[in-house]
Structures are given as C-alpha cells and as structure tokens.
Amino acid sequence: MKKIICFYTLLLSASIAFAQNKVLYTISFENANHHLANVSVTFPQTDSDTLYIRMSRSSPGRYALHEFAKNVNNLSAVNQQGDTIEVIRKDPHQWMIPNPKGTTRVNYTLFANRGDGTYAQIDLSHAHLNIPATFMYAQEFFNNPVEVTFIPRKDLNWKIATQLPLKEGTTYTAPNFQYFFDSPTELSNFKKRSFDVESKGKTYTIEFVLHDHSPEDLLNDYFEKVKGIVLSQKQVYKELPEFDYQRYTFIACYIENASGDGMEHRNSTILTDKEGLANGGMHNNIGTVAHEFFHAWNVERLRPKDLEPFDYSKANMTGTLWFAEGFTSYYTNLTLVRAKIIDQQEYVKRLNGTFNYVWNSPARQLYNPIEMSYQAPFVDAATAVDEIDRSNTFVSYYSYGSMLGLALDLSLRQNGLTLDDFMRKMWDAQGKSEDPYTIDDLHFNLSLYAGKDFADNYFNNYIYKGGMPDFKTLFESVGISMERQEDKPYIGIRLRQNQVVAYPLNDSPAYISGLTKGDKILAINEIELTQDTDFDEILSSFKVGESLNISYLRFGEQQNTQLILKSDPTYHISLDPRAKRRVEKHRDHWLTN
Template identity: 30%
Template sequence: MSRLVALALIILVMKLSPAGAAVSPVKISYTLTFPEAQAHYIDVEMTLTGLKQPTLDLKMPVWTPGSYLVREFAKNVESLTATANGKTVTAPKVSKNTWRISTAGVSTVVVKYKLYAFEVSVRTAFVDITHGFVSTSGVLLFPKGMLDQPSTIKIVPYKDWTTVSTSLEMVGGDQFTRSAPNYDILYDSPIEVGYQDVFSFDVAGVKYDVAMYGGGNYDKERLETDMSKIITAEANVFGENPNKHYTFIVHNRQRGGGGLEHLSSTVLGASRDQYGSERGYQGFLSLVAHEHFHLWNVKRLRPIALGPFDYENENYTTNLWIAEGFTAYYQNIILRHAGIASTEDYLADAVGDINIVENQPGTKVQPLAEASFDAWIKSYRPNENSYNTQISYYDKGAVIGMLLDLDIINATKGKSSLNDVMKYMYTTYYKGKKRGYTDAEFKAGFEKFAGKNLDDFYAKYINGLDPIDYNKYLGFAGYKITDQLAQGNDPSLGISTAAQGNKRVISMVLRGGAGWVSGLNVGDELVSVDGTPVTDYTTILNGKKVGDKIVVTVSRDGKAYNIPVVLQRNPRIQYKIEEVPSPTAQQLAVRAKWLKL
C-alpha cells in the first residue's frame, strides 16, 4: 500500500469516527424570576442540553472583574437542585464554589437555585419590590470548561416591572430575552430590570442608553449634552469608539457613590439630589468620565494578567496604577478638555489628589506598584492602620499620570502627550496583538513618546518611595506648588475621632504623631484632657501649644488610663497650585497643550 493511499484511508477513518466528528456545542440557558422580590431573592433556572460527559461541575465566580476582592458569591446560593430526564439527581458541593452533577448517559440537566440579593453596591446583586439589579458574575453559575460557550437569559419580571436595561443583545426583539456569546461577555454585562427612567442619545453613530433608577433632580437634556461632550473627548484620545451601543445604569439613592466599568456598559452610584448643585453635578460627570474611559483603559487596553480571567482566584497585576490611576487622572482632565470644567476647576481637582497623597503616611511605606499588586488583600479591606501603611493606586496613579503627561508634552515641545501613549498602546496591544500589555511594554510606550529612558522615574515613583518633585513637573506648564500651612504651628494629638452616641472615640492614630508616640489607641474613648471633660472635641486643645505636655484620660475596655502626651505640630499639608511669575513661551505652550486652552 502506498503512503498516499494509507494517508487517504487514515483521513477517511478520522472523518467517519466519533473522535473526528464535529462536536455539537452544549446549549445553555437561564431563566430569572423574582417571586420573592420583597425578600430579596432571585430564582435561577439553568438548563444545559447536549451534554456528553460523565460529570458536570457548575461554578460560581468568587470575584467580579473591575473590583479586586474575592467576595465569595457562592455564599448567596441556596437550595440548589438538579434534574435529568425528569428525575432528581444529586448535586453535592465539592468546593466552596463548585457543585458536581453526575451526567453519565444524560444529555439535558436542569438546575434550580435561589440567590439572596441584598447588598447595595455597584458590584453586587440587589433585589426588592422596586427593581432588580442582576450583577451577573455573582448570580449565574458557569459550567467548568465552557467559558467560551454562548447562553441565553430569559427574564420574567416581578409584577409591574416593565423595562430591562443591559448591553446584552435582545433575542428576537424581545427585551426580556438576551444572549451572550460567551461568559466573559455575560459576566461583563449587568442587568437592570424594573421601571427605571431611560433616555437615549447618539454620539457619532453609537447609541447610548441612560437608565435612571431611584429618581432624582437630574436634567435629562443637560446630561445628554454634557455626557455627549465627555464621550466625544474620550473617543478622541483613542481615535475610535469600539461600541455600537452602550448602557449607563445609574442607581440614585439618598446617599450613593462609586462605579464599576464593563465592556459596553457601566453601573454608577449617585445621590439622587446631587444634580442640583454645580459641585454635585460635576462630581457625577467626573464619575461618568471615569467609568466610560474604562471601556478603553482596562476593558480593552489592559494589563496582561486581566484577561482571559480566572474567575476562581485572584488575578494579580502591578499595573492598576495605570488601569485605575490613569483613569482617575483622565476623569478630571477630560472635563477640562470637553469644555465642561474651567482651568481653575481642574487645577483644584489636581491639587486635591496631591494633597490626599502627601497627607497619607502610607505614601512613605507602600510603593505604587505594590499597592496595585496587593489590592486583593489590602485596598478593599482597610483597617484602622491602613492610612499609615498604604497608598491608593487611584490617587497616586492619577498624580503620576499628570506628571507623565506634563513630561511628555514638555519633552516633545507640545507635539505629543499622554493621549498619544494611550492611543499607541490601545492600537498596538488591544487591536494589533490582541492581548494585554506587560509592565515593561507600557514603560516602553512612555519612553517612545517621551524620547528618553524612564528607569529613574520608575525607580523613584513607581517602585520606590522617593518624594515627588511636583515643582519640576508643574514648572513645565508655568505652575508651582506651595503649602498654605507651611508656616502654621498648631498643636495636634495626631488622631482622628468619631462620635459614638455621646462618646468621642479614637478611630485612627497617625503614624509618628503625638498619639502614636504616647500610646493612644484606636477604640479609646476620650474622657478628659488635663482633668477637663471632653464635651467638644474641637476645643480640647484651646490654649495649648506645640511642646506642651498634657494628660489625656481615656476609657479602654472599661478601665480608665491617664496617658501623658507631648503635643506635636500639626503635620497637615495644604498645597495650592499657582502660576509662576512671568512664565516663558515654552511654559505657556505646554500649558495650552495640557489644558486645551
């Protein structure tokens, strides 16, 4: 037999054999109902057909992308049952987030469970009689090994709920039936269902839906105008808007805040009455700008560790200072570039970030790259000493973004800016290489446009703890920074306190401060100072000066302690950005490029 004939026979056998046959994908569907919305439950029915395996493991993610904390969503699952061929089959739990079903000889399995949803946040599911917020990564189980499989989601609304808001595509024009091409898209597409107020507009051919839950004193026309400006300015950074449609889900509450980005949508928390003041309104627009900017930065242009996701474990990266910090920088500079915020408004926001960083003792303890890496164990789990040991990759990342922007503009005499770096990285890695970037690759991107090596910058400010030379970088634009409290000599205990009923209790002790040195503790109730009862905390140091020795009486675990304290100077910094006298033409050119003057 010739080699050619033998090869032909082998290929024919492969085509005819089961191993060589095309494998039909498993069909996956979910039905969500809310029969006990008043008790905060979602009833989930999951159907899988076309199974050809002896066992099926169903898993619940332990975290949601964009929020770097293991939240253990499986804790909310109750009463999971499974049936096959009309008969109940066992579905034992084999790990904290895994249920195992025997499927030998079974092609279809129906799984039902109840999920408790009563945590108010932009990242967790919440249901009551007014609406259902389905944060899909914490609600829907996935079959092991099938993250690339499509699924459909049918929503059966509670009573008078009329509207579904999500970025998931409709099936057959039915708003209550949606589809996802894979689990990465499904878990990146939250669903709002209820009777939310929805308004829509187009920006350069992209449809935007804004779903407002909870009411509020917002002006739709003004929001449409200003949100359109923000969207346009951000798309200009990257050269395109990759979406066909995008959904803002806004939860307006008595007090609200925060946001969580998604590929083609975002969830925002707001206070329903904040739109009535300019400060509150611009604060909301800043949140819009932040979360919408993420559709490029982190959802597409991303650290290599953040995708494909491991939904069962931490996904570590040292680059959240770019993913989140730069987005925090852009959330304010974009308002200036869009003509919404004045130069004074922007500079006030910029110096606000600087003041946060410089007043936090943790900035001298935790490098920025380490803050990114340790987000999983520190950022979302602060304790009474976090202020002394950590720095936010949001705040310091925003400051670093500003420094690099100014450095690039100055080095290129206004030819390039941080915008060019972001567009280059997006085009090269997301669109070209179709993967995330490494730390070294983003550093190379900075260097490409700055035209110089940034080893020293990284050693000092990203991986190190050197004090930042603000005047060097602000000086490029003809500004300087000055401490308005530099000449102050007010005494300080170096503590923060909180009211607990009629008591005043220490909530934080500042590293190196008078309280830290003398041994005041978090949890101590302040009873008296030099024998005078503490009735008004703001006046307890009246008449005192730096260097004075006082006796603070505290109640600790039910016992009184008299603690001698030597008062120190209040170390608080209050920077202000000011124009340098007689800025040069080069400085004015940098300023004009930076602030779009």
Template identity: 30%
Template sequence: MSTRARAAKAARNAGVRYTVSVLSAHAHLFAVTLRIEQPAKNQRVALPVWIPGSYLVREFSQNLQQLRAWQNGQPVALRQLDKHRWQAQAEAGEPLELRYEVYAFDASVRTAFLDASRGFFNATSLCLRVLGQEDTPHALELLSGEATAGWQVATGLTPQTVDAQGFGHYLAEGYDELADCPVEMGRFWSASFTAGGVEHRFVVAGAGEWMDGERLIEDTRKICETQIAFWHGQQPPPFSRYVFMLYASADGYGGLEHRNSTALICQRADLPRTPAPGEKPAALKATDGYTTLLGLISHEYFHTWNVKRLRPAEFARYDYDSENHTELLWFFEGFTSYYDDLMLRRAGLIDDATYLQLVAKTLNQVQQTPGRLVQTVAEASFDAWVKYYRMNENTPNATVSYYTKGSLVALCLDLTLRAEGHGSLDAVMRELWQRCEGGPMREADVLRALKRLGQRSYEGEIAAWVHSTDELPLPSLLQDHGVKVAHDKAPLAQQLGLRVSETGGSVVLKTVLRGGAAEAAGMAANDEWLGVEFAPAQRGGEAEAEAWRLHKLDELPPLRARRAKLTALVSRDKRLLRLPLDWPTESFTVRLAVGDAPKLASWLN
C-alpha cells in the first residue's frame, strides 16, 4: 500500500472525524459535520469554554447554532445539559453524525473568522469534543468550494491526502493536538525557510505588495536559529515542522502560541517595506513597529518550549470546561517576555542601546503601576482569569502584569546569577528542560534548578520578588553589569497620576492612578477635563479670575506658570464640577544606556 493510500486509510479509520466547509462567507458561517464511529450510549459532546494560552472563559458555544444529530439515517434527539454540553439519545456502536453551524467574525487569534477573503479557526471554536474519546485519533477534512476558489491552507496538523492548495484530510493524535493546531485559509503570501534542520513556513494574510518578505523571512530565521541553539545547541528541536500564521490588519496586535505553530496579528504598517533601489533597510529602533512585530514573533516562538512543553503542572491535562488556575504565569509568560527581546539582541537584529531602551520601557511600565504594591506577581498569575483578562479603569491600581513584572524577575535572577559567578538564567532554563523532560513543572523545580546552578538557596529571592510586593533591586544589578541608569522628567499625565485619551480636542480620563494628585482632587475615570481656572489675580486694582479651555494636557504647564493651585473644570455624567488640584512634585522615568560596553557584552552576547 502506498504512503498516500495509508494516509487516506488512517484518516478514514479515525474514530472522530470532522468536516469543515464554508456555508456562507458573507454570513460568516462555517458548516461542520462531526462523525463518531463508535459512540457511547447517550453520547455527550461539549465545546470548550476557553482556549489554552488565553486565560479567560470566552463561551465559544455562543456562536454555535442549528445543532442536529442522526444515527442510521434517522434523527436523534439532543438535550442541552448546560451552556456548552449536549447529550444525544443515541445507541452505542452505530455511527453518530452531528451537523451544525458556527458564526465566525472575530479577527483575534483566539477564536474564528470568516469573510469572502479569509478564513481562520481554532478547533476550540469549531470542533465539539466527544467526551470519553478525546485520546482517539481525530481526523479533519477541509472542503474546498466556490467560496474558497483561489484559497490556500496553512496549519500545523499532519496532512494525509491534500491537494496543492492544502484542502483535504488531516490527522491529529487526539483532541488536544487538534485544538493546538489552528487553520488559516485564504489568499495569503507564503514562504519557507529552514532553521535547526526543520522547515518553517511563514504565511501573511492582509499584507500589501510593498511588504519586504525577504527581510521578514531572514529576520525570523535568525530568531528561530538563535532560540533552537539556546535550547538544544546542535540538536534538533522537538518538532518536525513549524508554521507562522500572521494576519496584518489596520489596527491589531496579538499572538497565541501552539505546539508547532503560532497565530499572530500585527498592524499592516508594522510590516517591513521593500526598500527603494539602492536604499538599505533601516536599522531597527525600540520605537519601530517592526521591532515590536519581531518581538512578538520571538515571544510566541519561545513559547514552543516554555509553556507548550515545559508547562505548569496544573496544565498537564487541560480542562476545557472551566478555568485552569496556576500561580506560575510569572514564569511562563514573564520569563518568555524577558527572552523575547533578548533573543532579538542575540540574533543581531538590534544593538545594545536599542535593547536597553526596551528594558527601560518595561521597567517604567511596572513602576507606573500602583497595583505592583497591592498584588504579588504570583497572585496576578492565579487571578489572570478574573483580573488581567477583564481589565477596567481600576486595573492599574489593583493588579500587576505577570508579563512585565515577571520579565523583570527573570532579569533580576539572570543578573544575580551572573554577578555571583554561577552561570546564568540560560543554564537554569536548560536545566528545567532536562529535569522536567520538557513536561509539567512546579515552582519547587525552579528553586531546585536555581540552587544547583547558583550553589545556594534562592528561596529568599523568590519569596521577595514573586510572593511579596517588595520593589525589585534592578538599578544596582543593572549598574553592576555595565548599564548606565539615568532619570528623565516624567510625562505630565504620569506626574498628575493619570492615563488619558486625547482625541478630537477632548481630554478624557481613562484611569486615575492611586495616590496621585488627580485622585486627591477627586477626579474619576471617564471624566472629561474641559478646562482650568486660576484664583483671582490683582490687575490694576481689580481681582480677576482666569479660566481656560483645555484641548490636551500639554497646554496646561504654560497656562499654570508658577501657580501652585488651580481648579480643574470637568464634566461627569453631564454635570460640571470644579475640583481644586494641587500641582504635584516632579516625578521621573528611568533611562538606560550603555555604560561599560565590555561588561555589558558578557550579558547580552
């Protein structure tokens, strides 16, 4: 039997088989058929309520409709058990077929999207789980048709029998693998490269013809080679192929990691542009959108090891029916956030000065978050389901990001290990990979690896940096490694304790930060700051009050001159309020620069 014939037979013999087609691109509807070869009596099915890597219950079942079932050619009654589970009144043994539709119009990386130009889905949004058969082989057939004429397919799933465009049969070892391999369909740009002996495919949907694909591929290849060498040296990575799926939109950003692929979104303007004849590609700067995109690519690729394989013990087996809590997101997201930009530096894509600007940006973000003194980064990890992914106007006052502070914890550990002459965090990460065999791990494993390589206990540091709200000792650690630490005057909004939106000539308060001058004055989120009023001044023997309209915050200092007090005129729920505001004392942001280049090189290179 030929390889192609064996592959076709494997797909046909899968115990759980899905067929996905475009029902209506304009109505954004996928049609799905689920065939269960050996159902249980009264077989139950369920759609996940969340997708691994994005820690929020998203209720994907809200988009499922027209669910029907048949057995032996006869309709089978279905009973809905709760928000995402159904039970078919079926007999055991005879094939059971379910058909349904899924509305797909969310362009994020987490769910599903469909229109006349593009289709994308995660199986967690489209494919009902067959309870009790999650570990049997699962087959997926992607049907082509009039709506998909000219489209291609990209996915990390193992192809069985597919056409030149990628439509056809795919096979997964079980539901977990199916859920971990998103599918991109449409007219996209595509190119491939080899890193670590493994073929990597990069597809971009929504890009303009001006995109510099050669640069994108070459820069991504450098990132991949650097990371594979980081984890494995000259050994091959733990996957045989990899797919980057990037959607370029007018205004979007995000990524979601998978076992051998990643789904990404960026702003179209952030893609590299083909240089004019004779023009050299511009050097990357910390403020460039393309630098941000490369950092995202680096972040999600690093997750291939750090969270998809080396992962919290609580994620040893995903529970798709409810929240999966862990206190270790500071490690899996935070440490990945530390290494994403560092890998850009080690790959030679940015220089020392640019990298330090990126570190300073993270340091200032944490320092400008009052919630860092309220919530530990371990608590932030556990509370991701109800706090980080459910942000509101009070989020900066009550929480800290396990991404940003977690990355600074990694930086502290790395610099401390290096200062004490006991290796680096690089060695700790590789030790954990070997110790946990690329599988589930606990905080105790981190402590054991630190103790073995650092030759002392690091329980005190982990207690202070992870399980308390103590400040991190970064300034001294950075200076000891050749970094010059300076301070600049903070932007006015930060000095006032505000985060604002300035559009259309209107200053609207998004967040009033805890302990700031704006909070002391009684300002609140959603207030519109209309203007300012100053106390009467003597002019020619008469007292005159001054009142000025405010269109943006930068207009305030010249109006204020040297006066210490002013009255803010704000609109709240259509009521006009006069709020006395004491001018704050100056505050500062951190600026990092190269101080001792040779000393710095021992860390960054």
C-alpha cells in the first residue's frame, strides 16, 4: 500500500509539472500591407492520442458569436522532430492532429482587417490584436501558462502596448488562457502618457496609449480628461481595483481605418474610432473612456455569475446586463459631468434621446430587463441576413439599464441614500473578493442597503416586470422638467427620401394604418411629396386627431390608406429654471459628488 501511495504521489507531481508546460506563440507581420500575419504556436505534448486545436467563437465582453476561424489560412503542423504531420478539419472551428509525438508546432496565416474591440486589424499603420480573433488554442492546455513573442515592424517604428507582463525583449507572458485572451495588444507608432494614483496604500500607474495623427498638445488636453474620469470614478468606490502588476492601460486607436467601439478588459481597455482628436474625437470619444473604465469595477471584478468562466466555444448569456452594462452606461455621462468635462445643462440634454427611446418602446410590454439581457447574443455586434423587427421587440439593455440606474439613484436620494453607496456596498460584498453575483444577490444587497420594501418595490415593478418609474416626480426632486407637446401631431415613421426606413412602432398611427418598412409615401391628402419636400413641415400643418389620406408605393403598386394623427409621445427634458434653491442644491450634490 505504501508503495502504491508513493507511486501515485510521484504521478501527481509529474502531472502538475506537465500541466505547467508553456504554450508558445510567435507572430510576425511581413505582409501587413495585405492584412496578413504569420502565426506559430508550439503546444506541449498531449496526454491523449489526439491533439485538438481550435479558434474561438466568442470574445470577452461580447455576447454574440463571431466565428474567428474563417480568417485562418495555410494551416500546417510539424512534430518535435520537424516532420510534417497530418491535420484534419474536424468542424468549422476545430482541427485534430492524430498521434502527435512530443511537442507540436502549428503554423498558419491570419487575415485581419477590422480594428475594433472584438476583431484584429493588420496593415501598415498598426497590428491591432484582440487575442481570441488572432490565436488558436487547445482546450487541453487552457490552464497552462502562455508566452507570446510579437515581432514588430521596426521599419514602421512599431512599439507594443498590452496589459501582459513583459518577460524580455518583445516576449510577454500570461498565467493561463483566460488572462491571455483578455489582453488586447496594439503594435504601432503610438504616443503614451501616464500618471500615478494612490489607493489603499498602493501606487497604480494609469497609462494612456494613443494611435492617432493628432498633435501632442491635443493628446495632453485629452489626457487631462482621462485623468478626471479615473479620479471621479475612484471616488464612487473610494478605491481603485487591485490592478495586476499595479498598472492599467488604455489602448486607443483613433484612426481612419478603425471602427467605433470600446471593450473593457481586466487591466486594460480598447478604444477605437474613425475620428481622431483633431477631427471630432476630442469631444465624441471621451464618453467611451468613461464607460469602459467603470467596467474595471462593474463587470471585470463585480462580475455576473453567468459569465464565469467565460466560454470561448459558444455565445455567453446572462440576465444581468441591465446592471452590468446599463448601470455602467448611467455612470458614463454622470462621470463626465462630475469630472467637469460637460456641464449640467449638457448632461440633462443627453438624457432626452435615451429616455424617449426607452419610455416609448413597445418592447417593454414583451420583455423585462432580464429578458432583454438574454437577447445580447442576437444584438451585440451579431450579424444576420434576415430582417429583424427590433424596434418593437427590443430595448437595448445599455439604455434600459441606464434609465433604471437613473431612477434608482434618484429614488435612493429621496431617502437620504445614493446609488454610489449601493455600488460600493456591492463592491465590498462581491467585487473585491471577485465572488460572481446573481440577480438574487443584487436584490438581496439592495434590501440590506435600502430596506426590504424599497428593494422589493424596485425589483418587482421594474426588473421582474417591464414597468417604468415615476420619472416626472423623480426629475422634479432634482430640478429637471419633463414636458410634452400634446398638440404636436405624430405619425410614427422615419423617412429617408420619402421611404419608410424602419418598422413603425406598435400602436403608432403608421402601424395602425398598415404602413410598413419599405413603403414610399407619394402623397398626403393629395399633397404630392417630392425629393425636396419637408415632411415634418407638411405634418405640422395638420392637427392631432385629424384623418389623413396616404398614397404610397409598395412592391411597384400604388396603394392608399387612412391614418389618424396622434399626439407626439416625445418628452423634452431640461433644467427647470424655476427650481427652488434647495432643489438645486440636491441636484448639485447628485451631479458633483
């Protein structure tokens, strides 16, 4: 028995040592002009008779499928002796290598030409690498450490920006694949700024890397805004997260060939847009900085249980995106006004679009915020060739959750509490320890903070159901007016060159009349529409309740219908100039705290 125990002890020790064998990557960009990278990966010896390798189908922070295998070409493999070995395509995402001997080196070419928070882009301006879109992996070695060597284009003055720790030269490491896949990397001739922040006795370096054509002085101005965002959001939680290696890196690509996006990661974030700082980005891109940095707490560490562990072989779904993404969206503009990047008037002005979109959506009658969150795999940068009636069946969990966060904050403030304090309670309860939360945890912690009756009312009416809070009363409490032009006629369609370009909202006059997307309006009460016709001007000449005769073209045939105008449901939200001083103080405490 003693010999058997010793044998199994030795076997276990050998297995642990074996499991720690590194997966080694090298990536180079000799043919960057044609969006190609050459990738080599060396896998340790497998303990089975077949090595299975695959490309991811999803990416951290994204919830839809993206099928990265479609961009892999010229795949081949050699064994430890350098002999070419057979590779068999098992399915669209996976390959199998039968009976490998020792280590296995796989080589392939990657085509990459989308610069955003999910995909990779390689050209003569940069190598913008989201890791799941770039590197193959073997599930068998998912917990093994990783080393990756980037070979930058020296002729293009490329440098390397990543949250990965540097080993030596241009070789970086990761403790396992979850960390590796969560570590986007930018190779380009970028600029960099940094500053240090003290938190709980530690010093953290906040880096801002910018790939942009703008001059240095604009970067300096923008970086001051980034500083303000970091310090404002730190004030919410009273501390920074414990960033690994005591460093956090913003990686911004504001160049013509990028696509607008932002994506949070554990110790970094990707920020992309076509607008550089010199041509609109100074103003238009800063909100994404605020949104993504707030995720360093809310999502990266205060994390939905449904997303742990993140599965790269399928779409990942959670019912908590109204909180994870929505409350983060609420704090986006709140951060900007608190950091004095925008003023109070601009903050309130920005409420209009989001509020009316959520308030007037018929989709709330179909799905509550939890069920809206479940639709993320169909909408989060997902692609489809068939028509989808999203205007009637979906409200973005970003917008929906943002309005619910606003309502919760203003409701708490009527009771001498704040959403800041609740977020901090959630952070203390489950964020610091990285104990993933459920919807029940959110409900329970709100009960502990604000009382059971308050929490039950909020969740039963607005989370488990699609109800809307009494925003008029809530807005009045902070000196904001909410008014509607009841005499303004409303038809409920969006036109482009007189053609209906979106499905009408349920119960709108256009919907009831039978008009739908694709119809081309020819005449209203025998007033012919031309390319130069101002539709809104014509509509304003009629009154609410008036019946209109609509002539339109569908599938090449002229048709007619009747339509009865309703009152425009759009609310105008603005600062109330008649607000009392005590109410203004209440608003100031909210927007400057």
